[in-house]
Amino acid sequence: MAAVSALGHTGLWVHDLELMRDFYTRVIGLTVTDEDEDLGIVFLSARPEEEHHEFVLQRGRTAGDGKLLHQISWRIDSLDDLKTFHQRFRDEGVQVQQEVTHGNAFGIYFFDPEGNRNEVYLRIERDVRQPFRKTLNLDLPPEEIHVEAQRLLDDAGPAYQPTQ
Template identity: 35%
Template sequence: MSSTPPADFPDLALSHFELYVRDVAQMEAFYTAGLGFIVSDRGVGPDAMVFLSRNAGEHHQLVLNPRPSRRPQDSPLDHISFRVANLAGLRRFHQALSAAVDVALEAVSHGTTWSLYFRDPEGNRLELFADTPWHVDQPCKFAIDLALDDAQLLAFTEQQIRARPGFRPLEQWRVEHDAAFDRR
């Protein structure tokens, strides 16, 4: 398999995911009540697809498809990841999801992010994350307590990653990362 240099590709932004679902009403309720999506469109008839978004500029970011799945028994999808703007937003989702029945939450940091992992009612694994102010080489993962205030969580996270390879301020990593793309 050949590799094409990134310079040969136009910019690419993640648009949406489509999930095959068994119970479209249950899934719609989960994504709207638990994660704040709105229904932006809906098909007609018994096999109606539901289109959901959290961004006014995107018609849909997620499609719920009640038709029989074309995916293998075990989906190759590990998780779907959504960025939130800050810790306050992450905590808001944590609060909403904690109120949901049968949602097991895992709060972790990857050094570069504070993340919540959980599964929707049909077992699809989701991640919600907010960036930390640091970069650290991956993989990195450790449990966090979102009950800590911002200053405590910042101090705890930095203590966990300061000695790890690649530790530096995120802005420094971005400058280095941008320079690498400029050299291509």
């Protein structure tokens, strides 16, 4: 059976293209790789040398306050990066839903200026039964974050213990 190998890109219809472009470039750190002002569309990438675009914003959102998606998840490379986003979101007044451990990842759920839920996350190389989502204090020093995440996992019981 054929299967996809990766998520290529996703896109959002938006009300305020300039506001959303600013958020995803300045706050999240994506790079604009293409745009068409007449069509009101912006293409963005976290890896512009490798992928033309992973994310598209286009003017034309019409669905009032309806939920248009579950979440957009952005993978990051280090705990230092996660802590940087933690502070950046505070500095920028970004609405954070929860800072979490999933056992196999540490993440921050947050909302963009138009209310779309996003997540930045660091993959932890182990398998843990999902769903597993416990609040994690990212104000702690890095070594204590790892200790706290392990304690939360241990407290969850044997059904959630890593398989590796």
